[in-house]
Amino acid sequence: MPTEPSVSVGVAAGTPVVDPFEMADRYADFGGRIPAVAFARLRELLEDVDDVDVELRFSRNAEGRCEVVGHASFAGKANCHWCLEPVDVFVTAGVNLYVVASEIEASELGGAHDTHLLEEGSTTPIVALIEDDLILALPSRACTDEACPRRPEVAFPADDAEAQDQEKPFEILAKLKDSGQIRSE
Numbered sequence: 001m002p003t004e005p006s007v008s009v010g011v012a013a014g015t016p017v018v019d020p021f022e023m024a025d026r027y028a029d030f031g032g033r034i035p036a037v038a039f040a041r042l043r044e045l046l047e048d049v050d051d052v053d054v055e056l057r058f059s060r061n062a063e064g065r066c067e068v069v070g071h072a073s074f075a076g077k078a079n080c081h082w083c084l085e086p087v088d089v090f091v092t093a094g095v096n097l098y099v100v101a102s103e104i105e106a107s108e109l110g111g112a113h114d115t116h117l118l119e120e121g122s123t124t125p126i127v128a129l130i131e132d133d134l135i136l137a138l139p140s141r142a143c144t145d146e147a148c149p150r151r152p153e154v155a156f157p158a159d160d161a162e163a164q165d166q167e168k169p170f171e172i173l174a175k176l177k178d179s180g181q182i183r184s185e
């Protein structure tokens with residue numbers, strides 16, 4: 001069940017849109033669950049994406065710049081590179097960026113901060129503020145080494161030795177390995 005955002009902002013079809021500069025002036029928080037359908041790029045990368053929980057704080061820093069800090073998280077399914085099976089993943093991303101009104105302001109901040117360019121007085125979907133961070137937080141491998149039933153073996157597993165004896169192709173491989181003609185990886 002989607003929860004209502006705790007701050008009343010322009011909410012269109014379940015995908016919240018905010019004016020970050022105005023939110024920063026009020027030091028307002030945004031909290032809510034955003035429907036997965038709003039995250040087009042994330043959904044391209046994963047087998048399944050649940051709704052995304054978001055907590056953000058908008059503020060002005062000492063220089064008056066619009067700062068957005070918080071986190072976003074979701075559960076989903078990713079395809080394992082090895083077994084190609086969908087695996088449950090839980091992704092959480094820290095969000096820490098400045099919303100800037102011009103390229104000049106962005107360059108003033110240097111390369112040390114994430115920035116989001118937005119014309120003063122206009123609005124942006126919350127999704128646009130957090131989707132990059134969620135993509136960067138995706139696990140590089142869905143299966144952990146221990147959990148994946150098809151992770152690459154570095155050597156023939158000892159408990160498979162008997163089974164290999166029953167199969168001619170493996171028997172040949174095993175003999176080659178024993179004689180040192182091929183490496184065991």
Ligand SMILES: [Zn+2]
Binds near residue numbers: 084147
């Ligand atoms: Zn796997």
